[in-house]
Amino acid sequence: MDSVDLVRIGSYLSVLGVMATWEHVAPRRKLTESKLRRWSGNLTIVILNTVLARLLFMGGIVATAAMAQDHGWGILNWVEGSAWFELAVAILAFDFIIYWQHQVFHSVPILWRFHMLHHSDLDLDVSSGVRFHPVEIIISTGVKALSVLVLGAAPLAVVIFEILLNSTSLFNHSNIQMPLSLDRVLRWFIVTPDMHRIHHSTDVRETNSNYGFNVSWWDRLFGTYCPQPALGQTGMEIGLEHLGSPICLNLFMMLRFPFVTPLGNYANRAEK
Secondary structure (H helix, E strand, C coil): HHHHHHHHHHHEEEEEEEHHHHHHHHEECCCCHHHHHHHHHHHHHHHHHHHHHHCCCHHHHHHHHHHHHCCCCCCCHHCCCCHHHHHHHHHHHHHHHHHHHHHHHHCCCHHHHHHHHHHHHCCCCCCHHHHCCHHHHHHHHHHHHHHHHHHHHCHHHHHHCCCCCCHHHHHHHHEEEECCCHHHCCCECCCHHHHHHHHHHHCHHHCCCCCCCCHHHHHCCCCCCCCCCCCCCCCECCCCCCCCCCCCCCCHHHHHHHHHHHCCCCCCCCCC
């Protein structure tokens, strides 16, 4: 394990610990399902996803960035600019790509089948931020690798973005209470838990909104921003309306979920 891995794992565990503690001390919503059962499944699948990504993408996205830099591949290697400017451009570009990738996963039926697992969690807390089907993780990692080659992003930019993406996913899925005045200010810059929670509403109009992970600007710019759920933050239902409870509480159920579950009316262009 190299220093990059240690930094990523250290930051991940630190944010997970802080958010889990905050949720315990000041929860935003009352949980409806067993936290122990949910966390067991959610944390098991993230371990599997991490192993698969390592096996299929040897060296990871950082190694891809180093290769692109060595060969002079990608847009940022063809233009002149300061290292800090290129770093900022690369991080924003990655975030922009992830925003649109998220929309595509909601729009293409076969992709929605896999992304639907993420939305099947019946409560939303910090563990939901790592609840993704392995097929989605493999596709997402491939998209990021291709993006690195096209952009010619420096390895440092990739490391920073990966840490930001993992940290903000834990943060904006967390079940934390924060002052509403602070939430209103933060929303102009980053995706807050109250903002992202709307995306996990059972209301299809709300599910297909607030796609951003890091910065909140893309939703505002492209008309996918929803400021508040119709039933309020504590009144809205989390999950998928056409599915019952309990669902997907262990690894086996999660892995088979896309292949045995009806799509419902959530995906923008999904079959009924």
